[in-house]
């Protein structure tokens with residue numbers, strides 16, 4: 001065997017293959033980032049131009065033509081419905097994930113739950129809206145609860161599957177350490193497995209919240225939309241930021257379109273701030289290194 | 290645990306063992322050296338129907354270090370996991386035979402494995418601290434066991450007993466994952482001590498550590514054996530010779546026809562004798578490095 005250093009220098013061919021592959025990947029990354037960059041650019045540019053204090057604190061005017069006003073009605077509606085949907089879907093989703101990963105495992109019930117949450121992830125959100133509309137809105141009327149219910153149904157499978165993946169990643173050694181100290185199964189799950197998976201579960205929850213905050217179609221069928229600022233949970237329609245963005249953007253008047261841009265920026269900022277906050281909280285709750 | 294169940298008394302008579310004092314408490318000095326902590330009889334383990342360990346019978350004495358040696362895959366980990374019912378956690382694992390802990394069969398149907406593990410601590414091959422603070426790692430066991438006393442004191446004493454206190458007393462609130470491998474392993478020992486067991490099982494506790502950390506663990510074991518029975522699995526014969534009073538040699542038997550393999554206990558006895566005057570040819574070959 002020839003072990004001289006010279007002989008192990010990469011061949012010219014290999015160097016070139018390496019360069020071409022690196023360049024190819026760089027181009028692919030750039031291409032993938034272009035749409036994201038453009039979206040952020042246009043929303044920020046047009047949104048900032050239309051943004052004002054009034055926009056944040058006033059409700060939507062009665063005609064698209066009238067300038068001024070804002071999306072306060074939608075902001076409150078989105079806050080209420082997303083909060084309710086999160087409060088319902090996150091604990092339920094995490095409990096379901098714990099069941100799947102720690103108790104049900106490969107049993108038939110667990111497989112069934114897994115199958116349906118996979119199917120639900122793929123169901124177009126408008127179907128969820130239609131379901132809630134037929135089952136609950138027709139008898140009880142539009143309202144925040146209906147919208148929150150639809151959003152919760154959309155969030156639930158995302159929370160379940162992402163939490164399950166995170167629970168799966170908790171090393172077996174940690175569970176064994178806990179059992180070897182005389183911990184029961186439930187103590188191990190609650191005090192070792194769940195805390196270890198929490199940062200990852202937070203990420204999944206954020207994904208679900210962001211998705212719910214941006215949903216439009218199911219809310220048309222459940223919250224309907226409203227120009228009034230309301231905090232009623234039931235009995236009257238309520239607005240949401242995506243609904244107002246949708247309405248504003250599809251009408252021909254400049255004032256309405258400007259509000260839609262500002263609303264898009266508001267929604268983007270909201271999701272961003274929420275994500276940052278949750279990350280900080282998650283990082284805080286972990287111990288200092 | 291209450292060791293005086295009628296079934297265990299009967300079982301002991303069947304095995305023809307001398308009666309041992311029926312007490313889970315460490316027994317008085319003058320008798321202890323002969324009364325066994327563990328009396329293991331005809332212990333076999335199957336994984337999904339395949340036999341992995343066959344008919345092991347062995348006594349473990351208090352305040353001694355017992356080393357389990359043998360080639361890789363011969364069933365050392367399988368054996369030691371039987372002693373605190375960790376094999377219960379492996380799907381498909383079945384255990385037959387008896388493991389009498391102070392006279393009580395820990396595999397009796399009325400025995401709660403969780404209670405067994407509270408009395409019999411375990412340290413694993415790879416240090417496995419929880420991703421929590423040093424303090425919370427040690428306090429974990431006492432907390433889940435409903436400890437009511439002074440937790441700070443217990444944490445400090447456990448860390449002192451594991452010769453780790455001086456190194457971590459200023460970082461009790463810091464993550465245990467920041468400690469070095471050797472410190473993490475001593476933390477795991479401290480964590481096991483904190484639940485006040487009377488046996489500590491160690492499955493190759495130093496195999497992931499550097500030589501200096503290994504020496505510290507070995508020194509620590511010499512301290513701990515004053516209070517606890519220690520059973521250590523090691524594939525390092527020098528380590529077994531250095532630290533243990535008694536040694537058990539496990540070896541893989543192969544069925545020529547089916548090529549099934551399982552571990553058996555070839556011989557056990559005083560460490561000095563096992564290494565200098567083994568009775569069995571296979572032990573002699575193994576300890577003189579002819580195979581394994």
Ligand SMILES: Nc1ncnc2c1ncn2[C@@H]1O[C@H](COP(=O)(O)OP(=O)(O)O)[C@@H](O)[C@H]1O
Nearest residue numbers: 336341359360361362363364365366367368379
């Ligand atoms: N969880 C398990 N499932 C199935 N077989 C196992 C399992 N653990 C160990 N075994 C088998 O049992 C035998 C003994 O393994 P082990 O006790 O880990 O040996 P050692 O610790 O001496 O290296 C090996 O053949 C191994 O493949």
Ligand SMILES: [Mg+2]
Nearest residue numbers: 365366367492
């Ligand atoms: Mg092993």
